Amino acid sequence: MAALPVPLPPTKMAAVEKRRPAVAPAANFPDSGRTSVSQAAAAAESEEDFLRQLGVTEMLRAALLKVLEIRPEEPIAFLAHYFENMGLRSPTNGGAGEPPGQLLLQQQRLGRALWHLRLAHHSQRTAFNNNVSVAYECLSASGRKKKPGLDGRTYSELLKRVCRDGGAPEEVVAPLLRKIQCRDHEAVPLGIFRTGMLSCFVLLEFVARAGALFQLLEDPGQAVADRRVGQAVLDTLEGALSAGDMATAPTHYLEAGSRLGPDNLARALDRAASGRRPSVPMAREEFLEKAAALFIAKVKPVG
Amino acid sequence: MLSPERLALPDYEYLAQRHVLTYMEDAVCQLLENREDISQYGIARFFTDYFNSVCQGTHILFREFSFIQATPHNRASFLRAFWRCFRTVGKNGDLLTMREYHCLLQLLCPDFPLELTQKAARIVLMDDAMDCLMSFSDFLFAFQIQFYYSEFLESVAAIYQDLLSGKNPNTVIVPTSSSGQHRQRPALGDAGMLDGVEASLFYQRLENLCDRHKYSCPPPALVKEILSNVQRLTFYGFLVALSKHHGINQALGALPDKGDLMHDPAMDEELERLLVQVPGLVNSITATSEASCLPSRTPPRVGSPWKPLHRSRKLDAESDGSTEETDESET
Incomplete structure (x- = not known):
């Protein structure tokens, strides 16, 4: 019987944790020493104390609040991630005893900030803003420096990491980084930090969508699109983005939407395809770069 | 962004829908039962492992029945675990009785109720001849419906x-x-x-x-x-x-x-690896010859751990089936 090929839980601890006596399904906390009601009450009380003293109560409350704030699609996976990150944060909890070097510390801080930034999609604006503030605090609370605060170097580094992890080609995002970066020695206020992060995440999504758009346009065999067609789409996009620069926001959205509507786009594509002059095909990078440039032109430079 | 409506739900409904509190409570119970682990690994690590095992579906192994049936995810995880653990039964073509399947279920969940196994067997056998033999896949799919729904x-x-x-x-x-x-x-x-x-x-x-x-x-x-x-x-x-x-x-x-029930090459490999490690099971394995003897170790070797188990249990059931511990909930 002992040789049954039961799939082993991932860690030794998890294996132990599952071996729970099956005799007391009614009791909340099966405790072998418990025999009478009063003892049970005492045990429950001491368990509560135990949890409070260890900080478990506080820890779970914070985790639950985070779950409610972000409403992840997969809350259990989210919690696993959440606690994993928490474990990394406190070296006392099973971490190596050696104090990590400055460089490592900096990397850890960046990693933590990134984790917070990615917790919520930027369209969940309240949650995203909260996370940005937390990330900002993570980065500015550095023990090494005399004055707390975030410097331009760390900020630029973080922007680069966000873009790199976002999977957008470097040349596509470089113009944005140039626009929103600060100088290395400059102090970065929270407002700038927030705007920078937000534009970065929005651009990444924009580029991802542009990539999907290009996929529709491209020739399946050759991985390039007809230049006329590509240009027509880009022009339509540009027209939509520049629509009603003066107008108030809501009408602006409506107009942009209508300009990007299927019939408008179809007309542009039709016109482009009927044009006769043959042309060099357009590669994916070029398309993305041009599309991104349209967006980046709208971003106000920092400083 | 699969289900944006989750953002509009009241807090309580969101938590209930995804059984967040069930797992959080269980995590605390587990933590209280394994206090010695915390001092060694830390609480955050404990929770990380717990929630990871929930994601992977290994959290239901050897747990009490009330927990195993508590959420749809737990039920699905249990079905998967049952399939993965006892797939070899089907692979060897063994036919087992309802009681034997029940024993297998109890290996994963000690207090698994006999009644459920009986109901599943009734779907396969279509009558009360409950000592008939069933194939693994027939039982598994009937059991799945009965257990999950x-x-x-x-x-x-x-x-x-x-x-x-x-x-x-x-x-x-x-x-x-x-x-x-x-x-x-x-x-x-x-x-x-x-x-x-x-x-x-x-x-x-x-x-x-x-x-x-x-x-x-x-x-x-x-x-x-x-x-x-x-x-x-x-x-x-x-x-x-x-x-x-x-x-x-x-x-x-x-x-x-x-059709794919018996097909799981990764698991087969893992099984092979585990079998090799069991002393006495395969007598002529050395570190160097391990790779060379893999091809020769086909059905008979994989089957070997099961045969004696199966036969002895069958004898038990035949000689005095009435004294089995699972008898108390007879219909």
């Missing part, structure tokens, strides 16, 4: 009984010439049920049930598909159709298609 099936049984006894004003029970084998089956204990009920009427009631059922139920469209193929059907006829339906198995998402 347990509450739903209870409601279905009640509806079926209602229809049979003519509580629905529209029902007309017409004795039809159903096949002889069905006649011998006193499954729900009512003489009228031998003839089954009218499928369309049955579906109307089930559709209603699916709408307001708070437990999991099979996709209504598939239930409709099953019921639209026949004029009349019996309760067990319906359960058999459910258990054999591809789409329902897919929607449930715990097990692969029937």
Whole structure:
């Protein structure tokens, strides 16, 4: 019987944790020493104390609040991630005893900030803003420096990491980084930090969508699109983005939407395809770069 | 962004829908039971491992039945674990009795109720001849329906009984010439049920049930598909159709298609590796010859750990089946 090929839980601890006596399904906390009601009450009380003293109560409350704030699609996976990150944060909890070097510390801080930034999609604006503030605090609370605060170097580094992890080609995002970066020695206020992060995440999504758009346009065999067609789409996009620069926001959205509507786009594509002059095909990078440039032109430079 | 409506739900509903509190509570129980681990690994690590094991579905192993059936995810995880652990039974082509399958279930969940195993076996055997042998896949798919949709099936049984006894004003029970084998089956204990009920009427009631059922139920469209193929059907006829339906198995998402049930190369490899490590099982394994003897170690070796187990258990059941510990909940 002992040789049954039961799939082993991932860690030794998890294996132990599952071996729970099956005799007391009614009791909340099966405790072998418990025999009478009063003892049970005492045990429950001491368990509560135990949890409070260890900080478990506080820890779970914070985790639950985070779950409610972000409403992840997969809350259990989210919690696993959440606690994993928490474990990394406190070296006392099973971490190596050696104090990590400055460089490592900096990397850890960046990693933590990134984790917070990615917790919520930027369209969940309240949650995203909260996370940005937390990330900002993570980065500015550095023990090494005399004055707390975030410097331009760390900020630029973080922007680069966000873009790199976002999977957008470097040349596509470089113009944005140039626009929103600060100088290395400059102090970065929270407002700038927030705007920078937000534009970065929005651009990444924009580029991802542009990539999907290009996929529709491209020739399946050759991985390039007809230049006329590509240009027509880009022009339509540009027209939509520049629509009603003066107008108030809501009408602006409506107009942009209508300009990007299927019939408008179809007309542009039709016109482009009927044009006769043959042309060099357009590669994916070029398309993305041009599309991104349209967006980046709208971003106000920092400083 | 799969289900944006989750953002609009009240907090409580969101948590309940995803059973967040169930797992958090259980995590705390586990933590209290394993206090010594915390001092060694830290609390954050403990919770990380706990929630990771929930994601992977290994959290249900060796747990009490009340926990195993607590959420749909737990049920699916248990089905998957059962399949993965005892797949070799099916692979070897062994046929087991209901009691033997029950023993296997109890290896994963010590207090697994016999009643559920019996109900599953009844779907396969279509009668009360409960000591008949069943193939692994037949039992597994019947068990899946019975276990995963347990509450739903209870409601279905009640509806079926209602229809049979003519509580629905529209029902007309017409004795039809159903096949002889069905006649011998006193499954729900009512003489009228031998003839089954009218499928369309049955579906109307089930559709209603699916709408307001708070437990999991099979996709209504598939239930409709099953019921639209026949004029009349019996309760067990319906359960058999459910258990054999591809789409329902897919929607449930715990097990692969029937054809792929025995196909899991990664698991086979793992199994081989584990078997090699068991001392005494394979006598001539050394570190250097391990790779070279893999090809020769085909069915007989994989089967070997099972044969003695199977045979001895069978002898037990034959000699004095009545003294088995699982007997107390006999129907």
